[in-house]
Structure formats: structure tokens, C-alpha cells
Amino acid sequence: MPRRGMVRIVLGVVGLLIAVPLALVGAKLGYGIGQFTSMTEPDAADITVIEQGVPTPVPTGVYFAGTPQWMATCEVVGDPADAVTWVPGSFEFGYTKDGVRYGAAGELTSTSPDARATITCTGGDLALAHIREEPAQVGAAIGIGVGILSGLLALALLVSGSIGRSRSGTGQ
Structure with missing residues (x-):
């Protein structure tokens, strides 16, 4: 019987590696979009x-x-x-x-x-x-939030995959 959870572990590790740059890029991109929207027609x-x-x-x-x-x-x-x-x-x-x-x-x-x-x-x-800085700050917060949520999802996949892997190895 193949051991379960390996796909979730791999996706979790990859997701964690992507989450930090995603939060940083998301913050910059969100800030820029928010600033642009506040500039277009004050x-x-x-x-x-x-x-x-x-x-x-x-x-x-x-x-x-x-x-x-x-x-x-x-x-x-x-x-x-x-x-x-x-x-x-x-x-x-x-x-x-x-x-x-x-x-x-x-x-x-x-x-x-x-x-x-x-x-x-x-x-x-x-x-x-x-x-005004508020739209830019909201955009940055949304960008960081997307990175954090993706990191939490990746962590959940990693933990879930680890649990599945350890249970499949013990015959449970």
C-alpha cells in the first residue's frame, strides 16, 4: 500500500516557499494599485x-x-x-x-x-x-493578507500530509 500524504507535504513545502515572496510582492503591488486609484480622480x-x-x-x-x-x-x-x-x-x-x-x-x-x-x-x-494614503495602505494590507493566507494554507497542507504519511506507515 502506498504511503499517503506525500503530495500534500510537497505542496505544503512549495506553498511555504512561495508564501513569503508572495506577501512581499503582494504588499508592493497592492500599495501601488491603491496609490494609483487614489490618484486617478481625487x-x-x-x-x-x-x-x-x-x-x-x-x-x-x-x-x-x-x-x-x-x-x-x-x-x-x-x-x-x-x-x-x-x-x-x-x-x-x-x-x-x-x-x-x-x-x-x-x-x-x-x-x-x-x-x-x-x-x-x-x-x-x-x-x-x-x-490620501488610505487606499494604498489598504492595498498593501490585502497583498500581505493574501501571502499570509496562502502560507497558512500551505502549513495546513504540510501538517495534514505529515499526519497522513505517519498514519499510513503504521497501518492505521
């Missing part, structure tokens, strides 16, 4: 239109800056200078506030709750869209 409440050249408070967070003119160039001066980071770019999406469509001109990151930024753009007034 809520109107998360968008603030600011006047050019006026120092504006920018609380801690990540913001996409957009102007009514696509592909506009902007200059950002932070106060304090090291609390505000500007990454220019032309992104393939935009957002709407009060009936005006803004095309993303760059990404602004504030690392201080007291930071202020003075922004000047070639494309008119600027709209800062706060990119």
Missing part, C-alpha cells in the same frame, strides 16, 4: 486651488499639483526649504475642481506640518490634490 474636498506667488500652508503629505494648462512648468519654493520637495512632471491624468479641469504638472511633498510653499506656474492658478 475627491473635490481633497483639492485646494491656491493663488500663484502667495505663500500657502502645505500640511504634511503628498500632493499632485495641476494647472488648467496641460504641460505647464512650475517653480516651487518651500519654507523651510528642506520641508517641501517638488518633482516636476506631466502625468497622464487630471482632476476637476469647481468645473475647471486641472492637468497634473508635478508632485509636491511636504514633510512638516508647518511648511509653506510659494508656487508660480506658467499655466495659471494651481490646484493641489492631496493624495
Whole structure:
């Protein structure tokens, strides 16, 4: 009589070897998907239109800056200078506030709750869209959860296979 449980043991070991990388890749992928969904069309409440050249408070967070003119160039001066980071770019999406469509001109990151930024753009007034972290965090948690669940399933297969193998060897 063949000994039972060997297939479950092999599947359990392979599953455990896959579960850890799956959790890591799942976390990164889930975070990216969550971040992308929060970028595509921010809520109107998360968008603030600011006047050019006026120092504006920018609380801690990540913001996409957009102007009514696509592909506009902007200059950002932070106060304090090291609390505000500007990454220019032309992104393939935009957002709407009060009936005006803004095309993303760059990404602004504030690392201080007291930071202020003075922004000047070639494309008119600027709209800062706060990119919320919650969707990205939920996506990362789901990715990690999938890895953990697959690891638990693999562990159950391994234990079940080991029990089956030991019982088939003793004639039970």
C-alpha cells in the first residue's frame, strides 16, 4: 500500500516557499494599485486651488499639483526649504475642481506640518490634490493578507500530509 500524504507535504513545502515572496510582492503591488486609484480622480474636498506667488500652508503629505494648462512648468519654493520637495512632471491624468479641469504638472511633498510653499506656474492658478494614503495602505494590507493566507494554507497542507504519511506507515 502506498504511503499517503506525500503530495500534500510537497505542496505544503512549495506553498511555504512561495508564501513569503508572495506577501512581499503582494504588499508592493497592492500599495501601488491603491496609490494609483487614489490618484486617478481625487475627491473635490481633497483639492485646494491656491493663488500663484502667495505663500500657502502645505500640511504634511503628498500632493499632485495641476494647472488648467496641460504641460505647464512650475517653480516651487518651500519654507523651510528642506520641508517641501517638488518633482516636476506631466502625468497622464487630471482632476476637476469647481468645473475647471486641472492637468497634473508635478508632485509636491511636504514633510512638516508647518511648511509653506510659494508656487508660480506658467499655466495659471494651481490646484493641489492631496493624495490620501488610505487606499494604498489598504492595498498593501490585502497583498500581505493574501501571502499570509496562502502560507497558512500551505502549513495546513504540510501538517495534514505529515499526519497522513505517519498514519499510513503504521497501518492505521
